[in-house]
Amino acid sequence: SINYPIYEHDVLVIGAGGAGLRAAIEASAAGVSVGLVCKSLLGKAHTVMAEGGIAAALANVDARDNWKVHFADTMRGGQYVNNWRMAQLHAQEAPARVKELEAWGAVFDRTPDGRILQRNFGGHKYPRLAHVGDRTGLELIRTLQDYGIHRGISVYMERTVFRLFKDGERIAGAIAYDRERGRFVVFRAKAIVLATGGVGRAYKITSNSWEYTGDGHTLAYDAGAELIDMEFVQFHPTGMVWPPGVRGILVTEGVRGEGGVLRNSQGERFMFRDIPDNYKAQTAENEEEGFLYVLAEKYQGRDARRPPELLTRDHVARCIVREVKEGRGSPHGGVFLELQTFSRWYAQRVKRFDPVEHWKKKLPSMYHQFKELAGLDITREPMEVGPTTHYIMGGVRVDSDTQMSRVPGLFACGECAAGINGANRLGGNSLSDLLVLGKRAGEYAARYAQERTGLPVIDAGQVEEAARWALAPFERSQGENPFQLQQELQELMQNLVGIVRREDEMLRALESIEQLRRRAQNVAVSGNREYNPGWHTALDLHSLLTVSEAITRAALLRKESRGAQFRDDYPRKDSAQYGKVNTVIAKGPDGRMQIRWEPIPPMPQELLDIIREENGGVLPEELR
Ligand code: FAD
Numbered sequence: 001s002i003n004y005p006i007y008e009h010d011v012l013v014i015g016a017g018g019a020g021l022r023a024a025i026e027a028s029a030a031g032v033s034v035g036l037v038c039k040s041l042l043g044k045a046h047t048v049m050a051e052g053g054i055a056a057a058l059a060n061v062d063a064r065d066n067w068k069v070h071f072a073d074t075m076r077g078g079q080y081v082n083n084w085r086m087a088q089l090h091a092q093e094a095p096a097r098v099k100e101l102e103a104w105g106a107v108f109d110r111t112p113d114g115r116i117l118q119r120n121f122g123g124h125k126y127p128r129l130a131h132v133g134d135r136t137g138l139e140l141i142r143t144l145q146d147y148g149i150h151r152g153i154s155v156y157m158e159r160t161v162f163r164l165f166k167d168g169e170r171i172a173g174a175i176a177y178d179r180e181r182g183r184f185v186v187f188r189a190k191a192i193v194l195a196t197g198g199v200g201r202a203y204k205i206t207s208n209s210w211e212y213t214g215d216g217h218t219l220a221y222d223a224g225a226e227l228i229d230m231e232f233v234q235f236h237p238t239g240m241v242w243p244p245g246v247r248g249i250l251v252t253e254g255v256r257g258e259g260g261v262l263r264n265s266q267g268e269r270f271m272f273r274d275i276p277d278n279y280k281a282q283t284a285e286n287e288e289e290g291f292l293y294v295l296a297e298k299y300q301g302r303d304a305r306r307p308p309e310l311l312t313r314d315h316v317a318r319c320i321v322r323e324v325k326e327g328r329g330s331p332h333g334g335v336f337l338e339l340q341t342f343s344r345w346y347a348q349r350v351k352r353f354d355p356v357e358h359w360k361k362k363l364p365s366m367y368h369q370f371k372e373l374a375g376l377d378i379t380r381e382p383m384e385v386g387p388t389t390h391y392i393m394g395g396v397r398v399d400s401d402t403q404m405s406r407v408p409g410l411f412a413c414g415e416c417a418a419g420i421n422g423a424n425r426l427g428g429n430s431l432s433d434l435l436v437l438g439k440r441a442g443e444y445a446a447r448y449a450q451e452r453t454g455l456p457v458i459d460a461g462q463v464e465e466a467a468r469w470a471l472a473p474f475e476r477s478q479g480e481n482p483f484q485l486q487q488e489l490q491e492l493m494q495n496l497v498g499i500v501r502r503e504d505e506m507l508r509a510l511e512s513i514e515q516l517r518r519r520a521q522n523v524a525v526s527g528n529r530e531y532n533p534g535w536h537t538a539l540d541l542h543s544l545l546t547v548s549e550a551i552t553r554a555a556l557l558r559k560e561s562r563g564a565q566f567r568d569d570y571p572r573k574d575s576a577q578y579g580k581v582n583t584v585i586a587k588g589p590d591g592r593m594q595i596r597w598e599p600i601p602p603m604p605q606e607l608l609d610i611i612r613e614e615n616g617g618v619l620p621e622e623l624r
Contacts, residue, residue, distance in 0.1 A: 002463075007154070008187075008188045009032075009187065010189065010190050010446070011192075011445045012036075012191070013195060014216065015195030015216065015414065016036050016038035016042050016195075017141070017414060019197075019415070019441070020196075020414065022413075022439050023441045024036045025144065026439045026441075026442030026446070028442075029151070033154075034152075035154045035156060035187060036156065037156045037159050037176060037187070038155075038158075039159070039179075040157070040211060042155055047137045048137050049250070051134040051252035052119070052121060052134065052136065052257065053428050053431070054094070054101075054129060055121070056070075056432050057069065057128060058098065058115075058130065060111055060115040060118055061111065061127040065127075067091040068610045071087055071091035071610060072614035074090065074091060074422075074429060075087055075611060076278070076615070077421075078422020078424055079423040079424060080579055080622035081229070081582060083400050086400045086420040087422075089437075090433055097439065098130050105147070106143040118130055119257050119258070120306070122256070122257075122306075127296065133362070133364050156187075159176035159178050160215070160536065161215065161219065162542075163175050164192065164219050164220075165459070165466075166224075169407070171408065173187050173456070174189075175466045175467065177470060181529075182531075188455050188456070189456075191446070192409065194220055194410070194413075195414045196217075196414075197211070197216070199233075201486075201490070202489065202490065202547055203233075204491055204494040205248040205389060206389040206390070207249060207388045207389070213540040213543045217396060217416055217550070218546040220416075221396075225405035226397040227394060227396060227585040228394060228598075229422070229554070229582055230547070231394065231551060231554035232422070232563055233551060234390045234391040234425055235317045235387040236313055237385070238253070238337055239390075240373065243373070250390065251383060252365075254366075256309040259291060259294045260338065260339050260342065261287075261290075261309055262335055262385075263338065264323045264335055265329060266328055270328070270335075279312075282306060284304065287307075287341075289305060291307070291342060294307070313390075313424060313425075314424045314563050314564045321499055333386060335384070339379065340355075340381075343379075355379045355380075356379045359378060387499055393424065395412065398413075398419065403417065403444060409448055409456075411445045413434070413440070413441035414437070415430060417441075423562045470539060473523050473535060480520070480523045481523075482538035486537055488512075489513070492516075493551070493552075496512075496552075497552050502569050506552050510556075513545060516545060520545060553593060554583040554585065559574070559578070560578040561573060579620075580622060581599055583595060583596075583597065603623060
């Protein structure tokens with residue numbers, strides 16, 4: 001039999017990014033014992049990579065901003081299939097969460113009169129993103145860690161959770177392997193909060209790091225929770241495309257927010273050519289107006305409107321794909337993103353300025369990223385960019401107010417949970433989501449734990465079984481290579497279930513996923529259990545295959561194009577039908593994946609009124 005230590009907590013938080021840390025802080029403030037587990041070192045979560053900022057209607061830069069406009073922007077960006085209650089809570093509570101972060105010591109960039117500075121971002125009507133240069137995530141993580149570390153939270157680093165346990169219907173605990181020692185550890189807890197982040201590693205080109213293999217999605221699904229909206233995978237329009245080794249690394253939307261423009265190989269600013277109807281009234285009519293918007297100035301007596309580069313990510317990504325497909329791409333298969341036009345315009349019309357100093361201050365990480373990785377000076381030369389898999393809107397289905405899934409005691413928050421973003425997330429809305437809904441998850445998980453006496457029981461047989469499953473790849477001396485399988489899966493998701501989707505291709509993808517799943521059962525690894533990347537990749541395959549199948553099934557079911565889902569065979573939105581439903585996935589009694597539609601509950605009148613007002617006096621078809 002297998003030896004393992006057992007750690008006991010009231011609340012176990014799996015994932016130490018922004019969502020997990022915020023949940024752990026809140027649960028521990030409620031006085032319960034909290035364990036926090038993460039796959040690598042504390043502080044290395046995805047959140048640390050966030051660049052652009054945190055969206056919150058603080059109204060520091062534009063006094064007209066308020067939660068209602070933020071709510072309406074989020075719903076419009078999500079094309080109305082969002083969970084409206086979550087979008088409401090998020091917009092209402094984000095300012096308080098940002099101010100709290102400030103009170104805990106976060107250093108933000110400042111307005112001249114000393115308030116938190118806010119910047120423009122795609123799909124946000126007013127400058128709304130609180131930021132620290134282009135290193136906002138780092139500051140968020142630093143602050144939460146510094147604050148949380150003194151609250152008696154037990155941290156377990158380099159432990160990867162691969163199975164959850166239940167006691168009857170209730171959640172009971174989890175098993176993880178310890179990367180450093182190659183041993184197993186078991187956690188017993190009254191409540192578990194999943195905060196494991198995204199699924200980007202299911203694709204070949206991604207801004208996500210190796211940790212984002214959809215573990216939380218899969219753990220929840222295997223434990224009986226539902227997944228919703230899995231078809232909605234966000235392809236960020238601007239990742240690096242060159243050199244090959246760094247392909248996919250993010251180029252923040254902040255570059256466009258600060259005046260960066262997109263051009264094709266003919267020098268054309270192609271984004272002006274295709275502006276969706278529902279954004280026409282909010283978009284600049286020419287370059288002049290777009291630049292004035294960046295400076296928050298007037299144009300022809302009224303407020304300047306956003307340049308088309310700041311349309312929503314789904315749209316910008318598709319426009320880039322079209323330019324490349326039609327032969328107007330950059331040498332390495334992207335398009336150009338450049339700061340020089342703004343620099344010239346600014347120097348001519350506003351005042352002389354030093355572009356090098358200006359951009360190094362506004363976009364310090366981007367400056368270094370291109371300098372070091374591509375040998376390119378972004379203050380003088382255009383960048384080459386193209387879409388990269390960035391974020392998943394879909395995830396664990398949870399209650400809007402408490403973040404609990406349908407498995408009693410199992411909560412989820414952050415990127416691995418779903419609802420708030422609908423068909424497309426606005427930039428900046430993730431960091432605020434982590435804080436707002438992470439706090440709620442921690443609060444309600446603690447309450448759930450407090451209402452229960454005695455720890456749940458974990459069946460030792462189930463632990464043995466899980467450990468044996470994890471060790472099986474060592475037993476085979478010959479078999480499939482885990483890296484090979486992972487690579488094949490990434491290629492197939494990239495090619496067949498990517499930015500542009502078609503039924504025949506996705507049916508092929510499903511077949512291939514099924515074959516890969518069979519091959520994965522025969523995967524073999526060798527060597528020690530300590531720090532064995534082959535073994536870890538072998539275990540990750542289960543999660544990657546599960547989320548890949550879920551994405552593909554949901555994308556097949558939604559026979560329309562909406563937000564991040566673009567169907568070549570159904571290029572139009574079908575708001576009367578598909579605009580009123582979510583896809584819901586659960587494991588069937590036979591162990592197979594089942595998928596169905598579920599109608600979105602009707603929105604209360606007061607929220608409908610907000611949307612009508614922000615939408616020029618008419619309700620969008622989805623809400624009629
Ligand atoms: P993460 O921060 O991803 O943390 C996940 C945690 O779970 C990690 O600690 C990991 O180790 C752990 N974990 C995962 N699996 C397991 C397992 N099996 N067992 C144990 N632990 C596990 N959003 C914005 O709003 N604004 C931005 O400016 C912005 N910029 C971004 C820039 C980049 C380059 C990227 C990649 C994303 C950006 N995003 C931005 C998105 C945002 O950063 C993420 O959506 C968000 O940080 C996710 O936070 P999280 O807490 O849900 O998970």
